Amino acid sequence: MQKLSFVIGATATGKTYFIEHHFADKRAVVLNVYDYQQRAYDEAGCDDWITFDMQFRCLKRANEMHLHDIIAELKKGNDVVAEQTFFKAKRRIAYIDEIRKAVDVEIEIFVMCPGDDRWADNIKKRELDDDLKSFKAQAQRDIEFPNPAEGFDAIYEVVDEDIILRMDEEKPEIVDQARKELAEEAVRITKEEEERRKRQELLDSMNTRPFWHYCEVCGRKEFLTAEDAHNAGWDYPPNIGVFGLLSPRTCGDCNMQQTLWWKVNQQSIPLVMTGELTEKERETWERIKNEPESLLDDNE
Numbered sequence: 354m355q356k357l358s359f360v361i362g363a364t365a366t367g368k369t370y371f372i373e374h375h376f377a378d379k380r381a382v383v384l385n386v387y388d389y390q391q392r393a394y395d396e397a398g399c400d401d402w403i404t405f406d407m408q409f410r411c412l413k414r415a416n417e418m419h420l421h422d423i424i425a426e427l428k429k430g431n432d433v434v435a436e437q438t439f440f441k442a443k444r445r446i447a448y449i450d451e452i453r454k455a456v457d458v459e460i461e462i463f464v465m466c467p468g469d470d471r472w473a474d475n476i477k478k479r480e481l482d483d484d485l486k487s488f489k490a491q492a493q494r495d496i497e498f499p500n501p502a503e504g505f506d507a508i509y510e511v512v513d514e515d516i517i518l519r520m521d522e523e524k525p526e527i528v529d530q531a532r533k534e535l536a537e538e539a540v541r542i543t544k545e546e547e548e549r550r551k552r553q554e555l556l557d558s559m560n561t562r563p564f565w566h567y568c569e570v571c572g573r574k575e576f577l578t579a580e581d582a583h584n585a586g587w588d589y590p591p592n593i594g595v596f597g598l599l600s601p602r603t604c605g606d607c608n609m610q611q612t613l614w615w616k617v618n619q620q621s622i623p624l625v626m627t628g629e630l631t632e633k634e635r636e637t638w639e640r641i642k643n644e645p646e647s648l649l650d651d652n653e
């Protein structure tokens with residue numbers, strides 16, 4: 354029977370080094386989740402700046418690809434070593450459930466638990482910003498030590514040169530709780546994806562449907578398609594500016610010096626201060642913030 358070995362642990366606990374040495378004489382395929390995370394970020398077109406939501410989706414995508422490849426290699430008959438962070442029981446259980454469904458395999462897990470000196474040394478070598486104290490605090494707060502109930506055949510603690518079998522008492526409630534959380538998470542993700550899809554559909558429709566164009570300077574309003582408005586000289590998203598973000602909203606006869614955008618950009622800090630707006634500017638700002646929905650109905 355093939356063997357799947359997970360190697361998990363906090364940052365700079367020596368996972369990669371351990372894999373290189375412990376599995377050196379074994380013919381196993383090594384799949385490191387960090388490679389998949391990098392690929393997921395690249396695919397999503399992320400550079401330095403990333404929202405929490407996008408990060409969650411990239412990490413989820415990375416895990417899906419990683420899991421997919423683990424199963425594919427096991428099915429080919431290969432032994433696999435998988436490097437992961439895997440702090441939470443539910444993340445491990447999500448993997449194990451899928452793997453057990455797909456292949457008959459022996460699953461072991463190595464948890465990196467280096468002594469302080471070794472860990473501090475690794476942190477120094479890698480020139481990381483945080484110190485041992487903060488990495489340790491994070492690990493103690495976030496890592497749930499694997500329990501046999503999760504479906505592991507063997508669980509090992511790796512303390513420097515020692516590999517110690519540690520099979521705690523089975524706690525099936527961990528698995529029940531994890532499955533419950535995973536199910537809730539799946540519902541939430543489906544809902545969010547649906548909302549994102551609807552939002553995108555609405556934004557796409559704004560390229561062709563007629564919608565209300567409000568000139569914030571002279572107060573004129575017209576029900577036009579983006580193309581007709583653009584030809585008539587309007588400065589309006591989606592052709593000029595972005596829905597929901599401050600920029601001029603003007604008809605072909607008015608200029609941008611009298612817009613809210615202009616006023617805000619004369620300030621030392623170009624932020625909208627709602628307290629300092631006139632009634633008319635406040636109305637404009639509310640409408641812009643709520644685009645494109647605010648342009649669909651005649652709200653007068």
Ligand SMILES: [Zn+2]
Pocket residue numbers: 568569570571572573603604605606607
């Ligand atoms: Zn105007």
